[in-house]
Amino acid sequence: MSGPASRPPGAGGEVTRSAPAKVNLFLAVGARRTDGYHDLVTVFEAVPLTDLVTVRLRPAGTGEPTVRVSAFWSPGAPAASHPGAPALPQDLDNLAGRAAQAFIEAVGGRGSGLPPVAIEVTIEKRIPAGAGLGGGSSDAAATLLALQELCGRPLDARTLRRAAASLGSDVPFFLSGGRAVGRSRGELLTLLPRAPRLHLVLALPPVTLATAEVYRRFDELSGAGPDPATLATRIGPGLPAGGDSPAPAGARERETALEAFLRTLAGGEAGAVARCLRNDLQAAALSLRPEVGEVLRALVEAGCLGALVSGSGASVFGLAAGEKEAAGAAARAPSALPPALVGRVAFVPVVSPAWEVRDDPAEGARSGSGEAPHTLKPG
Ligand code: C5P
Numbered sequence: 001m002s003g004p005a006s007r008p009p010g011a012g013g014e015v016t017r018s019a020p021a022k023v024n025l026f027l028a029v030g031a032r033r034t035d036g037y038h039d040l041v042t043v044f045e046a047v048p049l050t051d052l053v054t055v056r057l058r059p060a061g062t063g064e065p066t067v068r069v070s071a072f073w074s075p076g077a078p079a080a081s082h083p084g085a086p087a088l089p090q091d092l093d094n095l096a097g098r099a100a101q102a103f104i105e106a107v108g109g110r111g112s113g114l115p116p117v118a119i120e121v122t123i124e125k126r127i128p129a130g131a132g133l134g135g136g137s138s139d140a141a142a143t144l145l146a147l148q149e150l151c152g153r154p155l156d157a158r159t160l161r162r163a164a165a166s167l168g169s170d171v172p173f174f175l176s177g178g179r180a181v182g183r184s185r186g187e188l189l190t191l192l193p194r195a196p197r198l199h200l201v202l203a204l205p206p207v208t209l210a211t212a213e214v215y216r217r218f219d220e221l222s223g224a225g226p227d228p229a230t231l232a233t234r235i236g237p238g239l240p241a242g243g244d245s246p247a248p249a250g251a252r253e254r255e256t257a258l259e260a261f262l263r264t265l266a267g268g269e270a271g272a273v274a275r276c277l278r279n280d281l282q283a284a285a286l287s288l289r290p291e292v293g294e295v296l297r298a299l300v301e302a303g304c305l306g307a308l309v310s311g312s313g314a315s316v317f318g319l320a321a322g323e324k325e326a327a328g329a330a331a332r333a334p335s336a337l338p339p340a341l342v343g344r345v346a347f348v349p350v351v352s353p354a355w356e357v358r359d360d361p362a363e364g365a366r367s368g369s370g371e372a373p374h375t376l377k378p379g
Contacts, residue, residue: 055146078346130208132311141174274306285313
């Protein structure tokens with residue numbers, strides 16, 4: 001958001017960036033690969049629920065670059081008030097710290113590429129953790145981008161994307177934000193036009209889910225699940241899937257379903273988009289946290305056209321017809337919750353996709369409203 005475009009890293013400096021959350025409008029998951037990941041096809045949508053990431057460089061006399069990360073809940077952030085909110089990881093336990101390390105390595109290894117500097121990352125968190133909203137991944141990408149800015153952009157786009165992909169499957173998406181298709185484990189990106197904008201209601205329940213655990217449950221459930229062809233109809237507008245899961249989607253089925261979704265999305269009719277929302281991890285997430293199903297139901301009862309778990313959960317989003325409808329649904333949803341959840345779920349209306357995709361070749365992202373998709377492939 002601010003800071004020098006380019007300066008020698010030895011001079012120090014400070015850059016602050018907004019790090020948006022994401023939801024997955026579409027997520028078709030294939031079988032487990034030999035490396036433990038699942039091939040998937042997804043549509044990422046950056047949403048304006050943001051962390052604030054500040055990176056400071058200080059000249060540090062002699063020695064190797066050092067990395068410190070300090071993360072804290074923003075006062076008033078929905079997750080901050082949850083009694084069970086997880087402690088935020090600090091320093092190298094935080095993915096942003098590992099991002100700074102990956103940056104140092106990519107620039108030329110410890111001590112050789114950067115002059116002696118102390119890298120200090122401060123993260124004001126608003127995006128709940130364990131929510132399927134990509135908060136940690138977004139903080140990591142913001143850290144990489146801030147370091148690029150502070151150090152005079154030493155990494156080319158391909159190296160930057162490779163560093164991002166080494167940190168996590170969702171991190172490359174946050175280098176560009178906006179709206180994009182993700183393939184492979186999510187790191188191969190095709191940027192999409194930003195139109196039409198969608199009116200969403202984010203629902204943040206006071207429970208968390210670990211991505212690896214949800215994929216494991218997906219594997220367990222999918223062994224005995226029904227034919228994948230039934231999937232799109234079962235995860236209909238706002239109707240949570242039952243406790244079972246489909247067999248993993250084959251590559252062709254994933255692409256065919258994606259094409260249909262993208263056609264519908266481009267049509268811009270919110271009701272039709274709501275009917276095509278798909279998340280193959282939803283059944284697994286609901287089987288681990290059944291109360292999330294109540295949140296889906298509340299969103300639909302409150303007037304959303306459809307609702308879906310985001311990524312591996314436990315957060316949920318609803319799709320509304322327009323701005324007024326989203327605000328109305330967010331206001332009504334709390335009273336549609338079962339008593340045990342009343343007052344414990346935050347409902348946030350947002351318009352997506354969030355923030356401009358930067359027109360910066362060094363960051364490997366180039367797109368804009370109405371433009372043709374632009375394919376990015378980490379090397
Ligand atoms: O890539 P990331 O570190 O975010 O993934 C966390 C975990 O989620 C992985 O260790 C893996 O168990 C699971 N995962 C997967 N298939 C993907 C992405 C993630 O199985 N495409």
